[in-house]
Amino acid sequence: MAEARRWELGAHRRLEKGKVVSVVVLDGWGEAAPDPFNCIHVADTPTLDALKKGAPERWRLIKAHGTAVGLPTDDDMGNSEVGHNALGAGQIYAQGAKLVDMALASGKIYEGEGFKYIQQSFENGTLHLIGLLSDGGVHSRIDQLQLLLKGASEHGAKRIRVHILTDGRDVLDGSSVKFVEMLENDLAKLREKGVDARIASGGGRMYVTMDRYENDWQVVKRGWDAQVLGEAPHKFQNALEAVKKLREDPKANDQYLPPFVIVDERGRPVGQIMDGDAVVTFNFRADRMVMLAKALEYKNFDKFDRVRLPEIRYAGMLQYDGELKLPSHFLVAPPEIERTSGEYLAHNGIRTYACSETVKFGHVTFFWNGNRSGYFNPNLEKYEEIPSDIGIPFNEHPKMKAVEVAEKARDAILSRKYDQVRVNIANGDMVGHTGDIQATIIGCKAADDAVKIILDAIEQVGGIFVVTADHGNAEDMVKRDKSGKPLRDKDGNVQPLTSHTLNPVPIAIGGPGLQSGVRFRSDLPNAGLANVAATVMNLHGFEAPDHYEPTLIEVTN
């Protein structure tokens, strides 16, 4: 029973305490067969290549997608949230996507406090639904939106406005058109039933609303202006036309579409958010909705001029931050990720330093700690953020801040003030999402350079390293047919794959502090990211708690 569990960890029978352990998470770094569209393979990555030579004793693959990380099915690609949750928590939890599926299927979503709360606005107000429109399943899913639209109308919503964010990151670029068509179809059906339902505004996810970790509040402001104030540089009478027209710009893509509002024949916005309305942000994933949640919920707010703060009833699909209790109303209770390795290690005196650049900062802190902000023990932990580049797509500067993050980690290791030094290196993922193959190759090389800096520091202090990844991305950059051949259009061009993948990820251990005889077990062929936490605890000299997924290592002599 959870209550009976103690925080104190037993000493490992064979492994010593007191080694510096560096945990490096390469974001978006999966394993796939050599291929011209495998940017990790094409890039010059001597450090990672050398680690692979340690197979099978000190290098292996682990699962990073689907049910291994708590997603609904094994067709679900991995992502940073569930990946870092699993890495940090050492246990597999049913994740937001699955919890929402279950609440919708059982109808319990409509009986919960959150829905009852927003329902009070249905009589006299509009229900606004804001979120990512695709079937990517990383932040949201269109089938969940469809069910929610139907359910809300059956439970009294008379006027509904959807504020869409086009994707092109978890799904192919250009698929926004198809998803808008699907949604328009559903809304038309609702209108036939007498519900006044329309799309009210939109924009590309990376340019409108879905910033994260407070990298650039202007992104949220653009969304606010369109969604709340009904103001945007582009105005259209319907969303399909909007998306098609805006995509005509040769530089346009779904991720970065400019904001637009839908207006009536007289040019008036059809769906501003007004006093008395209800708002639901229908993404289940937190990181890219928390900033909007703050703007919608906080009375005191100085990140941008909201101009008008409507008095609304607001609920998140989930509660996005359990520590901040944000938003205070939500439709589905989030997974309660408990007893994470960070919390255990803090109780056992381990001093931790975590670092990443802004765009991944919450990954090695908030997600790692089970969607919890802040420190477990401020005397033992230090989290440091390197500001990310702002306002450019990452293919324009594919090296990102990899070296800067690695140098921080190096200094933390050499300072001997920390037992664990944990970083996320973002390039494979962030540049991979742009679909730019040349840039991704440069990004992968930069990530390899960063790992070298960290491993050199570990060498100097006699420490141990664990190098792994949270899910695939850069190792497969092209849309393929069923047999795995790149799909080409009639002009012979391939369609870049901007999304994550279903591939496994590598994990390597080593360093002078790793006792001889430590090697990966051979009896866990299906191990996944959740097995890493117990492994890391062992490397710190502790036995892992028995409710954790088993350790990947054994000591043979």
Ligand SMILES: O=C(O)[C@@H](CO)OP(=O)(O)O
């Ligand atoms: O950028 C993001 O939000 C996701 C993809 O939707 O990537 P990651 O899970 O790696 O953060």
Ligand SMILES: [Mn+2]
């Ligand atoms: Mn990631």
Ligand SMILES: [Mn+2]
């Ligand atoms: Mn990603």
